[in-house]
Amino acid sequence: MSGGPAVNGGPTAGGGLSTNGGLSTNGGPGVSGGPTVHGDLAELRERARAVLDPAHYDYYAGGVGDEVVLGENEAAFRRLALLPRVLRGRATRDLAVDLPGGRLALPVLVAPTAFHRLAHPDGELATARAAAAAGTVLVSGVASTVAIAEVVAAAREVDAGAAVWFQLYPHPEHDVTACLVRRAERAGCTALVVTADSPVFGRHRRDAEHGFHDLPEGLAAENMRDLPGGPPGGTRDIAMSPAVSWADLDRLRALTSLPVWLKGVLHPRDAVLAVEHGAAGVVVSNHGGRQCDLVPAAVDALPAVVEAVAGRVPVLLDGGVRGGGDVAVALALGAAAVGVGRPVLWGLAAAGEAGVARVLDLLRDEFDHVLALCGGRDPADLTRDLVVPRGTGVSARCG
Ligand SMILES: Cc1cc2nc3c(=O)[nH]c(=O)nc-3n(C[C@H](O)[C@H](O)[C@H](O)COP(=O)(O)O)c2cc1C
Numbered sequence: 034m035s036g037g038p039a040v041n042g043g044p045t046a047g048g049g050l051s052t053n054g055g056l057s058t059n060g061g062p063g064v065s066g067g068p069t070v071h072g073d074l075a076e077l078r079e080r081a082r083a084v085l086d087p088a089h090y091d092y093y094a095g096g097v098g099d100e101v102v103l104g105e106n107e108a109a110f111r112r113l114a115l116l117p118r119v120l121r122g123r124a125t126r127d128l129a130v131d132l133p134g135g136r137l138a139l140p141v142l143v144a145p146t147a148f149h150r151l152a153h154p155d156g157e158l159a160t161a162r163a164a165a166a167a168g169t170v171l172v173s174g175v176a177s178t179v180a181i182a183e184v185v186a187a188a189r190e191v192d193a194g195a196a197v198w199f200q201l202y203p204h205p206e207h208d209v210t211a212c213l214v215r216r217a218e219r220a221g222c223t224a225l226v227v228t229a230d231s232p233v234f235g236r237h238r239r240d241a242e243h244g245f246h247d248l249p250e251g252l253a254a255e256n257m258r259d260l261p262g263g264p265p266g267g268t269r270d271i272a273m274s275p276a277v278s279w280a281d282l283d284r285l286r287a288l289t290s291l292p293v294w295l296k297g298v299l300h301p302r303d304a305v306l307a308v309e310h311g312a313a314g315v316v317v318s319n320h321g322g323r324q325c326d327l328v329p330a331a332v333d334a335l336p337a338v339v340e341a342v343a344g345r346v347p348v349l350l351d352g353g354v355r356g357g358g359d360v361a362v363a364l365a366l367g368a369a370a371v372g373v374g375r376p377v378l379w380g381l382a383a384a385g386e387a388g389v390a391r392v393l394d395l396l397r398d399e400f401d402h403v404l405a406l407c408g409g410r411d412p413a414d415l416t417r418d419l420v421v422p423r424g425t426g427v428s429a430r431c432g
């Protein structure tokens with residue numbers, strides 16, 4: 034299991050005729066060093082499947098229960114269409130978005146996913162470098178196989194201004210949470226992301242079938258090392274607790290001056306509570322279909338949350354984003370930016386840093402293309418009236 038040979042020489046993204054603007058997108062910096070990787074997201078996924086241990090591939094790919102929500106996250110995007118505006122664009126577009134905790138050169142960030150060294154020996158170091166080179170945020174998980182200080186250092190070697198956020202689950206022992214927060218601050222993280230959708234860990238049939246319950250020898254959740262109550266030099270388990278409450282969010286906020294995002298919000302009332310409890314923003318997410326198999330697709334839950342939040346804080350979305358068109362739809366429905374989880378893991382497994390760079394490059398290029406097709410100059414031009422249910426052609430709010 035390693036990066037393996039460069040991904041095959043399929044057509045480059047976009048391909049085709051040199052029209053004005055051609056394949057270059059917003060004239061932003063090229064993504065990352067290393068070998069050029071070709072292939073689209075589906076090809077990268079197949080490459081990942083070929084190189085990964087099947088148990089690890091299924092850990093990444095799988096979802097909870099019957100995997101209904103896993104499929105729905107992507108299918109829900111296919112049920113939506115864009116109603117473009119014409120004759121109002123401009124030659125080059127500005128894709129950047131400012132968020133509490135950092136500026137994104139494109140409205141796509143890397144969602145927190147666990148255990149990147151299962152995908153590639155460079156693990157989160159490779160992901161951090163590629164995200165920094167693309168000018169976007171890596172949300173680095175507490176369940177990373179590289180300690181957060183090293184992750185941030187890798188990003189900052191590429192771009193001294195790179196923003197890395199730290200995702201955590203509030204630990205039932207408060208001194209453990211406090212220690213994790215201090216580590217993230219000392220590492221130089223610019224925001225925290227509290228995941229709220231995991232009072233218990235989702236039951237994944239694929240993991241049970243493979244008997245995949247532990248990391249292989251030599252890999253560990255490095256942020257969990259040397260914590261209060263743990264063995265010297267050893268790690269503590271990542272605890273998920275059904276007793277976690279809004280008081281834990283308050284306590285965590287009192288520990289830090291960093292912006293704190295709340296991830297895993299689906300109910301509009303919880304989005305309002307998040308604002309009232311001082312969250313800097315909310316992430317509409319069903320954990321990529323990995324927690325509860327009865328919930329709506331993430332993009333279906335987005336509009337009600339956006340409406341409830343009413344512009345008081347930014348709203349992010351993750352789950353099922355597989356192309357620049359999905360990014361555009363989510364933004365038109367009110368997301369400030371989107372997160373991608375599995376596509377980044379496929380890029381990482383396929384070709385390490387260059388593979389992650391390829392994923393982010395594809396998304397940026399496609400998003401820029403769709404934005405141009407919608408007569409957009411920047412993400413703010415993607416408004417709610419541009420999204421219609423597929424098969425109707427008419428938005429309730431059109432006109
Ligand atoms: C293998 C894997 C591990 C994940 N680990 C975490 C995690 O540790 N913390 C977290 O908040 N979300 C985690 N997520 C959820 C992602 O942050 C994100 O919500 C989801 O992957 C988005 O869906 P997508 O994979 O369809 O893009 C994980 C997702 C996957 C696929």
Ligand SMILES: CCCCC(=O)C(=O)O
Pocket residue numbers: 147176271320323
């Ligand atoms: C114990 C690490 C949690 C990883 C996670 O959130 C997931 O696999 O979905």
